[in-house]
Amino acid sequence: MTSERLSTLTSWNADWKGLRVAVLGLSVTGFSVADTLAELGAEVLVVTEKADEEYARLLPVIGARLWTGSLDAVPAELADFAPEVVMASPGFAPRHPLVSWARENDIALWGDVELAWRVRDKVVRADGTPADWILVTGTNGKTTTTRLAATMLVAGGLRAAPVGNIGTPVLDAVRDPSGFDALVVELSSHQLWYLGLQDSPDPVSPWAAVCLNLADDHLEWHGSFEEYRAAKAHVYDNTRVACVYNKADAATQRMVEDAEVIEGARAIGFDLGTPGPSDLGVVEGIVVDRAFLEDRRTSALELTTVDELASLGLAAPHIVSNILAAAALARSLDVAPAAIREALRGFRLDPHRIEVVARHAGVTWVDDSKATNPHAAASSLAAYPGAVWVVGGLLKGVDISELVSGRGAGAKAAIVIGVDRAAVVAAFERHAPAVPVFEVEADETEGVMAQVVELAAGVARDGDVVLLAPAAASFDQFASYADRGRRFAAAVRERIGTGDPGDHDTTAAGPADPDSA
Numbered sequence: 001m002t003s004e005r006l007s008t009l010t011s012w013n014a015d016w017k018g019l020r021v022a023v024l025g026l027s028v029t030g031f032s033v034a035d036t037l038a039e040l041g042a043e044v045l046v047v048t049e050k051a052d053e054e055y056a057r058l059l060p061v062i063g064a065r066l067w068t069g070s071l072d073a074v075p076a077e078l079a080d081f082a083p084e085v086v087m088a089s090p091g092f093a094p095r096h097p098l099v100s101w102a103r104e105n106d107i108a109l110w111g112d113v114e115l116a117w118r119v120r121d122k123v124v125r126a127d128g129t130p131a132d133w134i135l136v137t138g139t140n141g142k143t144t145t146t147r148l149a150a151t152m153l154v155a156g157g158l159r160a161a162p163v164g165n166i167g168t169p170v171l172d173a174v175r176d177p178s179g180f181d182a183l184v185v186e187l188s189s190h191q192l193w194y195l196g197l198q199d200s201p202d203p204v205s206p207w208a209a210v211c212l213n214l215a216d217d218h219l220e221w222h223g224s225f226e227e228y229r230a231a232k233a234h235v236y237d238n239t240r241v242a243c244v245y246n247k248a249d250a251a252t253q254r255m256v257e258d259a260e261v262i263e264g265a266r267a268i269g270f271d272l273g274t275p276g277p278s279d280l281g282v283v284e285g286i287v288v289d290r291a292f293l294e295d296r297r298t299s300a301l302e303l304t305t306v307d308e309l310a311s312l313g314l315a316a317p318h319i320v321s322n323i324l325a326a327a328a329l330a331r332s333l334d335v336a337p338a339a340i341r342e343a344l345r346g347f348r349l350d351p352h353r354i355e356v357v358a359r360h361a362g363v364t365w366v367d368d369s370k371a372t373n374p375h376a377a378a379s380s381l382a383a384y385p386g387a388v389w390v391v392g393g394l395l396k397g398v399d400i401s402e403l404v405s406g407r408g409a410g411a412k413a414a415i416v417i418g419v420d421r422a423a424v425v426a427a428f429e430r431h432a433p434a435v436p437v438f439e440v441e442a443d444e445t446e447g448v449m450a451q452v453v454e455l456a457a458g459v460a461r462d463g464d465v466v467l468l469a470p471a472a473a474s475f476d477q478f479a480s481y482a483d484r485g486r487r488f489a490a491a492v493r494e495r496i497g498t499g500d501p502g503d504h505d506t507t508a509a510g511p512a513d514p515d516s517a
Helices: 002-008 028-040 053-062 076-081 097-104 112-118 142-155 170-174 189-195 225-236 250-258 306-311 317-332 337-345 374-383 401-405 422-431 445-459 481-496
Strands: 020-024 043-048 065-068 085-088 108-110 132-137 160-164 182-186 208-211 242-246 266-270 279-283 286-289 301-305 355-360 363-367 388-391 413-416 437-439 465-468
Touching: 002 108, 020 028, 020 076, 028 043, 028 053, 028 112, 028 170, 043 076, 053 065, 085 097, 097 108, 108 112, 112 170, 112 189, 132 142, 132 225, 132 317, 142 160, 142 182, 142 317, 142 337, 160 170, 170 182, 189 225, 208 225, 208 317, 225 250, 242 250, 242 317, 250 266, 266 317, 279 317, 286 306, 286 317, 301 306, 301 337, 306 317, 306 337, 317 337, 317 374, 355 481, 363 481, 374 401, 388 445, 401 422, 413 422, 413 445, 422 437, 445 465, 445 481, 465 481
Parallel strands: 020 043, 020 085, 043 065, 085 108, 132 182, 132 208, 160 182, 208 242, 242 266, 266 279, 363 465, 388 413, 388 465, 413 437
Antiparallel strands: 279 286, 286 301, 355 363
16 A cells, blocks of 8 residues: 555645655755655654754754664664655665665665655746756766756746755755746766666656766765666656767767657757767857757857856866756756856856965965866866876775876876875876875874975976865865865965965966866
């Protein structure tokens, strides 16, 4: 009977009352799930190892219960609760004991995105329909592309917002009483893995979707690259209008070719080359659309120029690719070229994404702490060839050898950070022995970046770039990639004798400031 009931729960106005739901995890996403279900009248038990004090205080207020403790095994309280649905926060990997227990016992296992889709009609447009969804994923560039697409949609006169993995839970957006015409939803591979478990008569069906690129990442969560790729491919499931893919990344094209989509959905390619009649690309320095116009076989629409993007600090190759992808998503909803151009003129990249934090004595110091995997770091190194490269941290099960033998071999020097530096140092010894390697041996977080800057200053000369592009996660030594970037910038400014970002020709954006996202 449970499966029959769950098949009816595809609307905010369905009968959710009394449904027993266990919510795994109490992060921002977990709380948004619990809050939504409590509002719907479900019986909610939140199970988590530890709870933020504010969330723990709010749960009884909204009518949800909380259990905290070890999750190495299924807690008795969870088993006794006998949930009809288990809602897992994205951090819970497929082989987590609680996830395995739910699957072994045939308990419905949902992620926050599926729940948001099921209740997306809480707030509707004037014609009675809920907001269209645009899905964005990829190993790198997700956040930048999501923000770009939402900015373009707003410039085109639509009520739109960037949500999902970018920071605002999609469940909060679908419950916003002001309502939207479109939601641009950034999705992690973790969220997409859960989306692949859908067993609903009304599965997520986006207006448009894109996978920007694919490279090794999060292998410790998925277990293998094949599983990671399979999760990413779910972004295209049931797409209605436009499957946008990267022509320079064959894996994304294969995803589109293999996807089960709604009849009539088009494949829209993008890259930095001359576009075909269903693509976006670049012709003689002009960014053009040959996909969304009537006479696309013989004509193209100008969106902007590379020179104009350079004046905005948006001309690095991987940023132009992100712009092309976002423009394709916006054009699928009929946003005019002029609106796209206007949106770009006001767009600024986020901090810690190839952010120039100082220029002093001829040396440019660049913070790309957001480059948390080799693919992102490769883009950074391509933008700044010959840089003094600050690299290392938690590698998340990824082999860094290919990056070191490729882009890394052209570095002026490598400064290696991280609690475990052996794999990075060994990669340089084997694949780039000509590159001088310096290890940062400081154990305390407070001392790491001071030593980085001291070593870099000893190597860098007039005209050089010192590039923080770690190709690794930060959690072995820092609270987050943002914390890592802030500490790097602070150490740079202390070294050059100023705490003021305006001194010594420092800047947060400029013509050479791309974003690795």
